[in-house]
Amino acid sequence: MGTAGNVQPKIVTGDAGYVLEDVPHLADYIPDLPTYPNPLQDNAAYSVVKQYFVNDDDSVAQKIVVHKSSPRGTHFRRAGPRQKVYFESDEVHACIVTCGGLCPGLNTVIREIVCGLNHMYGVNRVLGIAGGYRGFYSQNTISLTPKVVNDIHKRGGTILGTSRGGHDTSKIVDSIQDRGINQVYIIGGDGTQRGASVIFEEIQRRGLRVAVAGIPKTIDNDIPVIDKSFGFDTAVEEAQRAINAAHVESESIENGIGVVKLMGRYSGFIAMHATLASRDVDCCLIPESPFYLEGPGGLFEFIEKRLKENGHMVIVMAEGAGQELLSESMRSADRQDPSGNKLLQDVGLWISQKIRDHFSRSKRMGITLKYIDPTYMIRAVPSNASDNVYCTLLAQSAVHGAMAGYTGFTVGPVNGRHSYIPFYRIIERQNKVVITDRMWARLLSSTNQPSFLSPTDIIEDKKEEAPQSQLLNGENGRDDEALEKVISNTC
Ligand SMILES: Nc1ncnc2c1ncn2[C@@H]1O[C@H](COP(=O)(O)OP(=O)(O)OP(=O)(O)O)[C@@H](O)[C@H]1O
Ligand SMILES: O=P(O)(O)OC[C@H]1O[C@](O)(CO)[C@@H](O)[C@@H]1O
């Protein structure tokens, strides 16, 4: 497996602290490339649109909450069609690959890349790479036409298949070169984007005229910079069914407890949003917010209190929550999946047993606990209507970017505007719930659960570690290190 990081950032500066973190372009390393007028200018659907082509100077601000004296800050290149393109329609030979875990909307993105290339740019040659990265060198390809992909957005999963592990950079680039592919669309999460970055570096090293475009996918919503990843809303919606079931079960019996475990390896966004959406949840546990079980202020005490007040309760937890407690009590070897991601133990099962044991030991109160694990059900469904629209925009932005000769970029909305973001910004860290942010405060006030943290610890630590921290607004800031310190000090 390769490592990313050999690409020189393309930074453009301007007045008043303006910074553009630009994406690479084929013309950066191939001289005298011919350009062509964008065929969209003759397309009846688009020619009526005023200012259809994006101005080359358009950029999107990363930070939109500013003060009178704030510098203008970091910007990304705005996505969209350009007046000039760097490929003629009949020379484009594109390929699409999906990698990592499933996510609602994968098929919609595949469909819209194929249809976007065909309907907007007259491209007829698009290959599907089967089974993730390793499919480049170990599987047959699938020919993708608008007809083949016509109905696929109605199905969950990915028609191309996916996998973890198996990223062999030079074999992948050999396959791209041997097949004469000149546009590569790579759909996947943080690991996939790391893989895309090294593919791009190798392509650039070989001097190939091949555009590499990443489309960010992750149900955990842990990709930084972009507003939100596709499929996330669908997953949150689907999680409501499990939470409703837990609520119905728990309120139908005296001292009923429903425990629901949701995905979220390192980031608790699904659990947090599903909790906020439901209003039936009494306690939400996420990896970013440490908690403890026993003693004053602990989870058991809170459960007892809530059962006395309401007679029932629902706990929602992300799969990555409380892993440190779990590994303390059940020593087990660290295991990894083929991509090197840590394999987690089932925290839902573990906590359910701990709660049962506690109440049977204390004999103060008899409880009935039902554990619901809808893990794969929330990601194997087709995307909902708003995710479908979002996937369409992502796919079209990626197509416009590749046709315009941009490469080594991931596409995604930044403050609502689709942008081209250099790979290094997408892979430098994972997005996490900021527990000193207003959103987590909203959750705490909605569930009325304890924070399991002492506020003085947070304030003291913020003073000490991050004097200029902006954790309160949590807008894609780079404050995770300070936050991690807060968390580890309060464990
Ligand atoms: N540092 C890396 N360099 C090259 N390839 C990588 C790297 N990290 C991961 N990959 C490859 O990317 C692919 C997907 O990675 P991974 O299984 O971590 O899923 P992901 O893209 O992070 O998606 P998700 O976590 O949302 O399921 C795998 O084929 C893996 O080999
Ligand atoms: O079982 P799989 O397919 O490896 O996927 C599980 C993981 O994928 C994710 O959905 C995304 O990383 C995690 O939340 C989860 O731990």
Ligand SMILES: [Mg+2]
């Ligand atoms: Mg990942």
